[in-house]
Amino acid sequence: MKFQLKIWRQANASVAGKMVDYTIDGVNPDMSFLEMIDVLNEELIRKNDTPVAFDHDCREGICGMCSMYINGRAHGPQKATTTCQLMMRHFTDGETIYVEPFRAKAFPIIKDLVVDRSSFDRIQDVGGFVSVNTGQVKDANNLPVEKEKADMAMDAASCIGCGACVAACKNASAMLFVSAKVSQYALLPQGQPERKIRVQKMVAQMDAEGFGGCTNTGACEAECPKEISISNIARMNREYFSAGLLQD
Amino acid sequence: MSILDSKIPEGPLETKWEDYKSHMKLVNPANKRKLEIIVVGTGLAGGAAAATLAELGYKVKTFCYQDSARRAHSIAAQGGINAAKNYKNDGDSVYRLFYDTIKGGDFRAREANVYRLAEVSANIIDQCVAQGVPFAREYGGLLDNRSFGGAQVSRTFYARGQTGQQLLLGAYSAMKRQVGLGNIEEYNRHEMLEVVKIDGKARGIIARNMVTGELERHFGHAVVLATGGYGNVFFLSTNAMGCNVTAAWKAHKSGAFFGNPCYTQIHPTCIPVSGDYQSKLTLMSESLRNDGRVWVPKSQVDCKKRPQDISEDDRDYYLERKYPSFGNLAPRDIASRAAKEACDDGRGVGESGLAVYLDFSDAIKRLGQATVQARYGNLFDMYHHITGENPYETPMRIYPAVHYTMGGLWVDYNLMTTVPGLYAAGECNFSDHGANRLGASALMQGLADGYYVLPYTIGNYLADEIFTKAIPTDHEEFEAAENKVRERIEKLLAVKGNQTVDDFHKKLGRIMWDYCGMARTAEGLDKAIVMVRELREEFWKDVRVTGQNNEMNPDLEKALRVADFIELGELMILDARNRNESCGGHFRTEFQDEGEAKRNDEKYAYVAAWEHNGVDEQPTMHKEELKYENIKLQTRSYK
Amino acid sequence: MNWFIKAFTSTLGRKLVMSLTGLFLIAFLLVHAAGNLQLFHNDEGMSFNMYTVFMTGNPIIKTISYLLYATFVVHFLQSVIITIQNRKSRPQGYVKNVANANSKWSSRNMGILGTVILVFLVTHMVNFWAQYHWSEIPKKTYYTITFDGDEIHTAMKDTVQNIYTREQSMQMQNPTYENKVTDIKVHRVKDLYKTVEIAFKDEWLVILYLFGMLALSFHLLHGFQSAWQTLGVNHRKYVPIIKTVGWLYSTIIPALFAAMPLYFYFK
Numbered sequence A: 001m002k003f004q005l006k007i008w009r010q011a012n013a014s015v016a017g018k019m020v021d022y023t024i025d026g027v028n029p030d031m032s033f034l035e036m037i038d039v040l041n042e043e044l045i046r047k048n049d050t051p052v053a054f055d056h057d058c059r060e061g062i063c064g065m066c067s068m069y070i071n072g073r074a075h076g077p078q079k080a081t082t083t084c085q086l087m088m089r090h091f092t093d094g095e096t097i098y099v100e101p102f103r104a105k106a107f108p109i110i111k112d113l114v115v116d117r118s119s120f121d122r123i124q125d126v127g128g129f130v131s132v133n134t135g136q137v138k139d140a141n142n143l144p145v146e147k148e149k150a151d152m153a154m155d156a157a158s159c160i161g162c163g164a165c166v167a168a169c170k171n172a173s174a175m176l177f178v179s180a181k182v183s184q185y186a187l188l189p190q191g192q193p194e195r196k197i198r199v200q201k202m203v204a205q206m207d208a209e210g211f212g213g214c215t216n217t218g219a220c221e222a223e224c225p226k227e228i229s230i231s232n233i234a235r236m237n238r239e240y241f242s243a244g245l246l247q248d
Numbered sequence B: 001m002s003i004l005d006s007k008i009p010e011g012p013l014e015t016k017w018e019d020y021k022s023h024m025k026l027v028n029p030a031n032k033r034k035l036e037i038i039v040v041g042t043g044l045a046g047g048a049a050a051a052t053l054a055e056l057g058y059k060v061k062t063f064c065y066q067d068s069a070r071r072a073h074s075i076a077a078q079g080g081i082n083a084a085k086n087y088k089n090d091g092d093s094v095y096r097l098f099y100d101t102i103k104g105g106d107f108r109a110r111e112a113n114v115y116r117l118a119e120v121s122a123n124i125i126d127q128c129v130a131q132g133v134p135f136a137r138e139y140g141g142l143l144d145n146r147s148f149g150g151a152q153v154s155r156t157f158y159a160r161g162q163t164g165q166q167l168l169l170g171a172y173s174a175m176k177r178q179v180g181l182g183n184i185e186e187y188n189r190h191e192m193l194e195v196v197k198i199d200g201k202a203r204g205i206i207a208r209n210m211v212t213g214e215l216e217r218h219f220g221h222a223v224v225l226a227t228g229g230y231g232n233v234f235f236l237s238t239n240a241m242g243c244n245v246t247a248a249w250k251a252h253k254s255g256a257f258f259g260n261p262c263y264t265q266i267h268p269t270c271i272p273v274s275g276d277y278q279s280k281l282t283l284m285s286e287s288l289r290n291d292g293r294v295w296v297p298k299s300q301v302d303c304k305k306r307p308q309d310i311s312e313d314d315r316d317y318y319l320e321r322k323y324p325s326f327g328n329l330a331p332r333d334i335a336s337r338a339a340k341e342a343c344d345d346g347r348g349v350g351e352s353g354l355a356v357y358l359d360f361s362d363a364i365k366r367l368g369q370a371t372v373q374a375r376y377g378n379l380f381d382m383y384h385h386i387t388g389e390n391p392y393e394t395p396m397r398i399y400p401a402v403h404y405t406m407g408g409l410w411v412d413y414n415l416m417t418t419v420p421g422l423y424a425a426g427e428c429n430f431s432d433h434g435a436n437r438l439g440a441s442a443l444m445q446g447l448a449d450g451y452y453v454l455p456y457t458i459g460n461y462l463a464d465e466i467f468t469k470a471i472p473t474d475h476e477e478f479e480a481a482e483n484k485v486r487e488r489i490e491k492l493l494a495v496k497g498n499q500t501v502d503d504f505h506k507k508l509g510r511i512m513w514d515y516c517g518m519a520r521t522a523e524g525l526d527k528a529i530v531m532v533r534e535l536r537e538e539f540w541k542d543v544r545v546t547g548q549n550n551e552m553n554p555d556l557e558k559a560l561r562v563a564d565f566i567e568l569g570e571l572m573i574l575d576a577r578n579r580n581e582s583c584g585g586h587f588r589t590e591f592q593d594e595g596e597a598k599r600n601d602e603k604y605a606y607v608a609a610w611e612h613n614g615v616d617e618q619p620t621m622h623k624e625e626l627k628y629e630n631i632k633l634q635t636r637s638y639k
Numbered sequence C: 001m002n003w004f005i006k007a008f009t010s011t012l013g014r015k016l017v018m019s020l021t022g023l024f025l026i027a028f029l030l031v032h033a034a035g036n037l038q039l040f041h042n043d044e045g046m047s048f049n050m051y052t053v054f055m056t057g058n059p060i061i062k063t064i065s066y067l068l069y070a071t072f073v074v075h076f077l078q079s080v081i082i083t084i085q086n087r088k089s090r091p092q093g094y095v096k097n098v099a100n101a102n103s104k105w106s107s108r109n110m111g112i113l114g115t116v117i118l119v120f121l122v123t124h125m126v127n128f129w130a131q132y133h134w135s136e137i138p139k140k141t142y143y144t145i146t147f148d149g150d151e152i153h154t155a156m157k158d159t160v161q162n163i164y165t166r167e168q169s170m171q172m173q174n175p176t177y178e179n180k181v182t183d184i185k186v187h188r189v190k191d192l193y194k195t196v197e198i199a200f201k202d203e204w205l206v207i208l209y210l211f212g213m214l215a216l217s218f219h220l221l222h223g224f225q226s227a228w229q230t231l232g233v234n235h236r237k238y239v240p241i242i243k244t245v246g247w248l249y250s251t252i253i254p255a256l257f258a259a260m261p262l263y264f265y266f267k
């Protein structure tokens, strides 16, 4: 297969970037998108050009490191799929493919397709945990959890923190990410003691990082590689409002 | 007497750890605040250690090469984590888990460490549940278990097919809490490139800021390495692209011995290689072998036929044939080797001929598609996704792939390497799995090391360090270490050769896979050692690394890693050549009984701990004799 | 007080305000539409004009109407702030963005739809509300005759006179005959109906109205269910109900409103 690639190139945060055209030939349909970029990079290196910088690690769709905006979609056109799991057979031969970084004020570009998502980390710093020290705990089965609740918590917890929700949202909102964490703990008995303070702190930090608000467009859910549901956002809203209104 | 002191406490096996904890030296809280600890790696081992040490009051700095601590490769573990909880009342116990682990490791692990691991395994589950890890549950609300990797008891806890992710996010959340409290300083997108030793003790590291390229100096009263495995020495493996040996290798070159480098685990059920562009291999959970049947055609001529067209009589269900009692559930090393044999025999399937069938048609007939879907739906989807083939209709094709490295930095009972103050935890040490790791035991080990072992043993060391003031990083040893790193980087950039880093990495992978992979021979290894040495020379003459140091430069990062992999490859081959026996993941073709690994306990019941003497020098091998006081060595049989 | 400030400063608080004001407007529109159905009575605007009198006179309704104006203002101001903030969250856009693959057009253009509604509203208020309250509009007289215990409403003076004269003549012929007309009331009210009738002969205004209602429909197609999601009402049992009701509301109510100008234009 052969493709025209238009890739965002930007040497670093302080210079302007632009779309640059590349042609790549001999692409095997069984290649993943990242392997196609690997091949391109090998060619660039052989030509003494600078290879395209992009984030990736596990290449199994679980670490959340890969993060491209492909043909106008976060992680490309395939549903419930990360960029690393996206196969070239889903494209048509000869197609022009746009490759851009995830864009948001809270995700500043570091280089080419690499962005800084440490804002997610900082949101979690303020409340994305249960305050329990190692060794302070009782036997695991002393804390039964309703299966359905546990399953829902697991649904929320399967978020890989890739930021596709932010990238796809017209407001660059991080609600899906934050609500998934808030939900996981709100659903489990372990999360109850810090339930109110957690949601308030995490939302405050989310706002401080410069993420936008939610317009309930559902783009995040549609583009989430793990198909996290926006019912989590509704839950977070409930948690937040009740924490605020019922506060002393 | 060897110079290696494993520092195993005296006393009966069952009470060693308790006694150790009761008698170890303590650091008072006021002093802890003055003690700084560097933790390199934020996987299960590093994340758990960093969080716990910070909870105890130490000042902790963490390092990882990803953009967030949450992305360490522990996240990719699917299957589950073992713990001797005996919730199923099926006769599990600490002793049984201990025994299974030793036996699974083909009697090449240290008794005391493994016993301790089994002992603390139960606490891990308690801890994770308290953190809010959403393990699978039964309708009664209690935790669910499954049997994994052919174990005869159900002791594996799991969270769908994402156990590693959930455990890691648990450890990460504990870390986050300490970051929020100001007890941990995170350095993400930082790659450790050197250990700093002052007066013989580890006192810090040099790390490269991967965003700016700046070389940074960091001081610590102690340094913990939890940097994962080095399976990527084979180029293709189930590891993440960034997994590397660099941190461990620098430690090795600074005096830490490397234990059993040749012990590699090859996982039998991975999606086969489809082309030379391939960058990594994807694991399919071992649980598939519970219902799938592995086969190849009996005759080579059938290999290119469609599997549907090959009649039942013309199929060779070789695992069932060779191992009637374990059948398709034979342990990983055995199943992998059997697949290789079938393919070497010319009976492999698929385009490359390097694959065997994993067939679910009987299971679908017996259980119905719905049940099969409920059990393995997500795995089938994943397979479909990657290969474009529908496994409900046509058998999966699988092939073994490098998955885990049992070898690693040699550590004593305290998890301290041979460099005082330098610790190694998780997959990057050599400790608990002997020559072969059982499924669901790596997660257990990483968390045991991080939550329950290191925080104690490190205190024991630091109790004597309370008068050591933080050493300013303009100390000459920091200077020297930084210069060493800078010179290496400059040297790499200056080569300006014609081959890419990946060219070399692929060549290295080829050599390692062909000669130091699933089956090894003295002859092949002798050949390989020459090849790797040549490759190293060629690398430093002809590699092309683009860009500069003072910028984000993935090409340079990779080059630095591959340079270390090449040196490691040499050591692995030497180790494999030295071990004239077959055990666990190390199979020497010369030493077998009709295809079964033949151990030589008389001569090789030891850990080979290698000391580095310089890149062009022969390393020195030190032996740690393995003494089995509580169990009897047996031949592992799964027939 | 803290939560009150947050309601206007945090992203979630702002959304809560949008949702509550939006729902209040939805409730209002339902009443407004029901009331305006009087326009379709073929009675020279009597029902309508009388209804208008009731709406502007009743003190409770007056209070509610002030609340309504405030709601509009808050909904509008908050929407401006939200839209600006949201824009700022992505200073540099994508070169290629295929948003309709993951979300509906209406959900992404609430601000634009709202602006169209605003333009419509201003015209609407100037045309009718301001006219009614502040300028001289012609008055019209209606009569209520109580005939044989029944009240008959009419705008025709002739009818009243005819009935009355007939009764009087009956009484003259037969002195025992009881005049069935026991009462005649005369109402003199502003003829808003006439204003409406005239206004909607202007095709540009009709077009603006149709456009406005189209915008409203799309605004609500997203807004109705969105408001509940914002409030945290998201349950697999109830979401389908909310969506259905929302869809019905967002199509029927604007359609009714749109029918009014069309009715007068073609009348």
Ligand SMILES: Cc1cc2nc3c(=O)[nH]c(=O)nc-3n(C[C@H](O)[C@H](O)[C@H](O)COP(=O)(O)OP(=O)(O)OC[C@H]3O[C@@H](n4cnc5c(N)ncnc54)[C@H](O)[C@@H]3O)c2cc1C
Pocket: B040, B041, B042, B043, B044, B045, B046, B063, B064, B065, B066, B069, B071, B072, B073, B074, B075, B076, B077, B078, B079, B080, B081, B082, B163, B164, B190, B191, B192, B193, B226, B227, B228, B229, B238, B239, B240, B243, B244, B246, B247, B283, B403, B404, B425, B426, B427, B428, B439, B440, B441, B442, B443, B444, B446
């Ligand atoms: C696909 C797959 C499936 C698996 N499934 C299972 C399973 O079901 N059950 C089981 O028990 N085990 C499983 N394993 C094995 C297990 O996941 C790993 O052995 C274990 O998670 C390793 O944990 P760790 O903390 O030692 O290292 P890792 O999680 O690999 O973490 C390494 C850390 O070190 C950092 N690092 C590395 N090098 C440097 C450097 N030079 N400078 C700075 N930082 C560095 C990385 O950034 C990372 O944070 C699986 C492994 C794989 C690959």
Ligand code: HEM
Pocket: A214, A215, A216, C015, C018, C019, C020, C021, C022, C023, C025, C026, C029, C072, C075, C076, C079, C080, C082, C083, C110, C111, C113, C114, C115, C117, C118, C121, C219, C222, C223, C224, C226, C227, C228, C230, C231
């Ligand atoms: C003055 C004109 C109007 C403007 C400028 C306006 C603007 C907006 C905007 C921008 C939003 C989306 C806010 C977001 O991003 O979340 C919104 C939501 C909404 N609007 Fe309006 N609007 C107007 C009139 C109306 C009217 C007349 C109604 C109802 C009859 C209405 C009902 C709603 C509802 C229900 C929502 C959804 C609230 C939520 O998602 O929680 N709006 N409006």
Ligand code: FES
Pocket: A055, A056, A057, A058, A059, A060, A061, A062, A063, A064, A065, A066, A082, A083, A084, A085
């Ligand atoms: S590289 Fe890990 S999710 Fe894509």
